[in-house]
Amino acid sequence: MSEERTEITSLGEFGLIDHLTRNNETTQAGTIVSVGDDAAVIDSFGKQIVITTDMLIEGVHFDLMYTPLKHLGYKAVVVNLSDIYAMMATPTQITISLGLSNRLSVEALEEFYEGVYAACEHYNIDLIGGDTCSSNKGFIISVTAIGEVTPDKFVTRNGAKTNDLICVSGDLGGAYAGLQLLEREKRIFLENPAVQPDLQNKAYITGRFLKPEARIDIVNWLQQNNIQPTSMIDISDGLSSEILHICKQSETGCVLYEDKIPIHAETKEMALEFNIAPVTCALSGGEDYELLFTVKQEDYEKLIKNTKITVIGYMTEKSEGAVLVTNQGNKHPIQAQGWDAF
Amino acid sequence: MSEERTEITSLGEFGLIDHLTRNNETTQAGTIVSVGDDAAVIDSFGKQIVITTDMLIEGVHFDLMYTPLKHLGYKAVVVNLSDIYAMMATPTQITISLGLSNRLSVEALEEFYEGVYAACEHYNIDLIGGDTCSSNKGFIISVTAIGEVTPDKFVTRNGAKTNDLICVSGDLGGAYAGLQLLEREKRIFLENPAVQPDLQNKAYITGRFLKPEARIDIVNWLQQNNIQPTSMIDISDGLSSEILHICKQSETGCVLYEDKIPIHAETKEMALEFNIAPVTCALSGGEDYELLFTVKQEDYEKLIKNTKITVIGYMTEKSEGAVLVTNQGNKHPIQAQGWDAF
Numbered sequence: 124m125s126e127e128r129t130e131i132t133s134l135g136e137f138g139l140i141d142h143l144t145r146n147n148e149t150t151q152a153g154t155i156v157s158v159g160d161d162a163a164v165i166d167s168f169g170k171q172i173v174i175t176t177d178m179l180i181e182g183v184h185f186d187l188m189y190t191p192l193k194h195l196g197y198k199a200v201v202v203n204l205s206d207i208y209a210m211m212a213t214p215t216q217i218t219i220s221l222g223l224s225n226r227l228s229v230e231a232l233e234e235f236y237e238g239v240y241a242a243c244e245h246y247n248i249d250l251i252g253g254d255t256c257s258s259n260k261g262f263i264i265s266v267t268a269i270g271e272v273t274p275d276k277f278v279t280r281n282g283a284k285t286n287d288l289i290c291v292s293g294d295l296g297g298a299y300a301g302l303q304l305l306e307r308e309k310r311i312f313l314e315n316p317a318v319q320p321d322l323q324n325k326a327y328i329t330g331r332f333l334k335p336e337a338r339i340d341i342v343n344w345l346q347q348n349n350i351q352p353t354s355m356i357d358i359s360d361g362l363s364s365e366i367l368h369i370c371k372q373s374e375t376g377c378v379l380y381e382d383k384i385p386i387h388a389e390t391k392e393m394a395l396e397f398n399i400a401p402v403t404c405a406l407s408g409g410e411d412y413e414l415l416f417t418v419k420q421e422d423y424e425k426l427i428k429n430t431k432i433t434v435i436g437y438m439t440e441k442s443e444g445a446v447l448v449t450n451q452g453n454k455h456p457i458q459a460q461g462w463d464a465f
Numbered sequence: 466m467s468e469e470r471t472e473i474t475s476l477g478e479f480g481l482i483d484h485l486t487r488n489n490e491t492t493q494a495g496t497i498v499s500v501g502d503d504a505a506v507i508d509s510f511g512k513q514i515v516i517t518t519d520m521l522i523e524g525v526h527f528d529l530m531y532t533p534l535k536h537l538g539y540k541a542v543v544v545n546l547s548d549i550y551a552m553m554a555t556p557t558q559i560t561i562s563l564g565l566s567n568r569l570s571v572e573a574l575e576e577f578y579e580g581v582y583a584a585c586e587h588y589n590i591d592l593i594g595g596d597t598c599s600s601n602k603g604f605i606i607s608v609t610a611i612g613e614v615t616p617d618k619f620v621t622r623n624g625a626k627t628n629d630l631i632c633v634s635g636d637l638g639g640a641y642a643g644l645q646l647l648e649r650e651k652r653i654f655l656e657n658p659a660v661q662p663d664l665q666n667k668a669y670i671t672g673r674f675l676k677p678e679a680r681i682d683i684v685n686w687l688q689q690n691n692i693q694p695t696s697m698i699d700i701s702d703g704l705s706s707e708i709l710h711i712c713k714q715s716e717t718g719c720v721l722y723e724d725k726i727p728i729h730a731e732t733k734e735m736a737l738e739f740n741i742a743p744v745t746c747a748l749s750g751g752e753d754y755e756l757l758f759t760v761k762q763e764d765y766e767k768l769i770k771n772t773k774i775t776v777i778g779y780m781t782e783k784s785e786g787a788v789l790v791t792n793q794g795n796k797h798p799i800q801a802q803g804w805d806a807f
Contacts, residue, residue, distance in 0.1 A: 129571035139597060142571065143578045149591040151557050153613075156593075163560065163593035172514060175594060176609055178562040182601045215493050218505065220520040220607050229471035229484065236485045249491040251498075251505035252517060255481060259524045265562050265607035267518055271495075 156279060164210070164277050173214075173270040173277060175206035181261035189305045192231055194333045195264075196238025202359065203268035204246055205337040205412045209357035210279070211345070212272035214246060219253040222263030246339060276351070278416070283354040283373035287417040289436040290352075290426065292341045294385040295362055296401060299408020300393040301325070301332035307397075327389045335412040341431065342414075348425055355416035363406040364459040365415045367445055373417075376443035379436035379457065381450050406447075406457070498621060504552045504612070506619050515556075515612040515619060517548035523603035531647045534573055536675045537606075538580025544701065545610035546588055547679040547754045551699035552621070553687070554614035556588060561595040564605030588681060618693070620758070625696040625715035629759040631778040632694075632768065634683045636727040637704055638743060641750020642735040643667070643674035649739075669731045677754040683773065684756075690767055697758035705748040706801040707757045709787055715759075718785035721778035721799065723792050748789075748799070 134142055155171065156164035163174050179185060179199055187195075200217060207214040219239065223232070243250055248268075308320035322329050337357075345352065354373055356365045362384070370377050386401045394401040417438055418426060426432055439446075445457040476484055497513065498506035504517035521527060521541055529537075542559060549556040561581065565574070585592055590610075650662035664671050679699075687694065696715055698707045704726070712719050728743045736743040759780055760768060768774055781788075787799040 127570075127572050130567065132567065134571060139571070139574070143574060144592070147582070147592055149593065150589065151591045153557060154591045154593055163558070172611075174558075174560060174609070174611065176560045176562050176607070177596045178564055178598055178605070178607055180564050180598060180600050180605070183564075183599055215495060216505070216516075218516060218518045218609065220518050222520055222522050222525075222605065225472065225474065228469075229476060229481065230469050232481070232485060240489070247492065249493045249496045250486070250489055251491065251496055254519045256520055256522060257525055258522050260602050263520070263522070263564065263605055265518070265520055267516075267560065267609040269514075269516065 156277070164272070166274075171272045171274050171277065173207055173210050173212040173272055174267065175203055176265065176267040177203050177206070179264040181263070186305075186309070187262070188309055190333060192234040193238035193241070196235040197242045197334055198238075199264045199266050200239055200242035200246075200268075201335055201337050202412065203266045204242070204248070204339075205335075205357040205359070207268050207270035208337050208339060208342045209355050209414060210270070210272065210277045211342055211352065211355060212270040212277055214248050214268050214270040216249045216251045216269045217243070218251060218267045220265040221253070221255050222258030222261075223255065224258050224261055227262060246337065278352050278355040279372070280354050280356050280369050281372040283369050283375050283417040283438050284419075285375055285438050285440055286420055287353050287438045288420060288423060288426070288434050289366065289377060289379065289415070289417055289438065290432050290434050291358070291362070291385065291413055291415050292338050292431055293411070293413045294387045294390065295358065295411050295413060296394065296404030296408050297328045297331035297387050297390045298335065298410040298412075299332075299361075299404045300390045300397075301328035301330070302408075302410070303397055303399075304393055305329060305332065325389065325393065327387060328393055332410060335410065337412055338414050341429075344429055350418060350422050350425055352416040352418050355414060358409070358411045358413045358415050360409045361405070361407045362415065363457050364409075367457060367459050369415070369417065370438075370441070370445050373438070374441050376439040376441050377436055377445050377457075378439055379447050381447060383433060383435040385433045385435075498619070504548050504554070504610075506552070506614070508616075513614045513616050513619065515549055515552050515554040515614055516609065517545055518607065518609040519545050519548070521606040523605070528647075528651070529604070530651055532675060534576040535580035535583070538577040539584045539676055540580075541606045541608050542581055542584035542588075542610075543677055543679050544754065545608045546584070546590070546681075547677075547699040547701070549610050549612035550679050550681060550684045551697050551756060552612070552614065552619045553684055553694065553697060554612040554619055556590050556610050556612040558591045558593045558611045559585070560593060560609045562607040563595070563597050564600030564603075565597065566600050566603055569604060588679065620694050620697040621714070622696050622698050622711050623714040625711050625717050625759040625780050626761075627717060627780050627782055628762055629695050629780045630762060630765060630768070630776050631708065631719060631721065631757070631759055631780065632774050632776050633700070633704070633727065633755055633757050634680050634773055635753070635755045636729045636732065637700065637753050637755060638736065638746030638750050639670045639673035639729050639732045640677065640752040640754075641674075641703075641746045642732045642739075643670035643672070644750075644752070645739055645741075646735055647671060647674065667731065667735065669729060670735055674752060677752065679754055680756050683771075686771055692760060692764045692767055694758040694760050697756060700751070700753045700755045700757050702751045703747070703749045704757065705799050706751075709799060709801050711757070711759065712780075712783075712787050715780070716783050718781035718783050719778055719787045719799070720781055721789050723789060725775060725777040727775045727777075
């Protein structure tokens with residue numbers, strides 16, 4: 124090992140990936156999109172295959188104390204499908220590799236697989252392989268999803284142009300609010316096991332965290348209505364982080380309006396209870412798995428017919444930077460505050 | 466969670482996979498081979514795509530105390546490519562997901578990626594994506610490899626017929642002997658750090674464990690010589706375990722001859738130093754990443770021209786079971802004693 128030592132934290136997750144793949148050259152004629160998007164695209168005799176992979180680690184991405192295993196299996200699949208949809212592609216198959224500690228029983232794994240199969244059925248995909256090994260500590264899940272797309276109809280992060288409209292599906296910040304609630308209830312329970320958490324009237328936000336869905340409906344609707352987004356990404360790390368990915372890769376700036384960002388009433392209520400501005404949950408929280416995308420201005424009339432899609436801003440010249448216009452009309456630079464796990 | 470508790474150890478790795486995937490049904494027209502082989506096969510407009518995934522966990526699959534990170538990166542790629550070759554397919558791309566503890570520096574990861582890129586270059590494949598996240602404990606590596614194959618020319622584990630010849634490439638047991646040596650030197654070093662291990666004259670077996678290669682040469686030669694194996698598997702868990710996979714899935718028995726099993730002189734020497742029968746290293750050791758395959762008797766004359774391939778037995782009726790004929794002429798049933806990590 125060399126004698127220098129640079130901490131991973133000094134680069135951050137995305138800086139680290141950029142650094143380690145800076146000299147990566149692809150030589151296969153079939154490699155169309157490589158490292159740096161939601162998914163890679165490979166050509167296969169005129170058809171295009173889309174592939175993505177995600178790892179979930181116990182204690183980092185999930186806490187088995189409040190995560191039902193069936194939900195976890197479902198979510199492990201969905202977060203990967205979300206990356207395929209974010210390319211405007213259709214997922215077709217998945218593989219799953221598991222690192223298992225002996226703390227997990229066969230019955231627990233059956234519950235996990237029930238969730239996996241439920242997601243496969245709901246999204247009409249096949250589980251086609253994987254690997255199972257033992258883990259000294261904690262449950263490790265690595266899923267790879269494969270999809271297909273009509274040649275050259277995939278949507279990357281680098282096609283947004285100045286004046287394109289910025290859109291999001293659904294509402295944002297719910298998963299983060301749900302996680303804060305689950306973490307609080309866990310602390311209370313650990314301090315006093317007699318107090319049973321009451322999450323009944325918080326079903327929306329806890330559901331957003333524990334059992335997210337991928338936006339197949341949005342992708343289908345865009346395709347049916349002949350709206351080809353100019354760029355697209357799924358929101359796994361928070362709106363700030365994702366719009367900055369699009370700005371960087373499209374070489375643009377952007378303006379977002381705080382008052383346009385869709386936030387569910389239950390999310391707002393929970394955020395205020397925690398003394399967090401609701402917009403912070405949307406900007407810096409993650410795991411909503413909504414789609415963030417840009418469209419040409421001419422698609423506006425068609426777009427607003429879908430009530431699940433909200434226009435939250437527009438793209439600008441790169442020199443104008445990435446800006447949030449607050450409810451008070453102030454302009455703030457947008458900074459990445461995604462869940463940087465390091 | 467249900468109240469019953471069945472330990473994972475009661476099923477073993479392969480029993481567990483069988484159990485959890487027993488109701489797995491595939492619905493995609495493109496899914497040709499699913500769970501249960503070296504790799505899955507999917508159809509893509511007349512061409513076929515092969516996909517496989519493997520997870521490596523620090524403390525289970527590797528020990529950073531004696532594993533150079535560059536070798537580890539190389540090996541993490543090679544073990545996946547080996548599964549693609551074991552389908553008689555050609556790997557084209559890989560994705561890598563990493564779980565990183567903050568014990569690893571950026572420089573350490575650069576060394577790891579040097580090995581990854583070296584493998585990509587050697588085997589002419591592209592690194593096209595992945596995921597990087599933090600891990601509370603230990604280094605976790607999950608690689609997915611994608612390959613392509615001429616339609617219906619892939620080779621599975623279930624096509625062996627009675628009287629087919631059983632062949633292996635290279636020699637067996639070396640990686641296991643190398644691992645035993647590395648583990649012994651580690652213990653000695655921990656007891657007395659002044660004693661530096663001398664591995665110079667054990668370069669073959671330590672290399673077999675630390676930096677294995679996938680048998681692209683064997684696959685190319687078989688293709689060039691129009692030998693289509695009836696079944697094939699790569700030897701990651703030891704010869705016993707792998708031949709039993711072929712017997713089970715092909716519904717056959719087999720006879721293996723101990724004196725035919727190719728074992729390197731250095732492997733034999735090391736095994737005897739550890740008071741292990743050399744054949745045990747071959748049968749029950751793992752990680753040699755050689756190919757085990759069956760061919761029709763009529764291919765015998767063509768086959769023996771390749772000195773890297775050894776015929777070690779033949780397939781029999783299922784009712785005759787799986788049998789090893791020892792050097793003394795005794796017959797022993799073959800039992801799976803792969804590295805069952807649970």
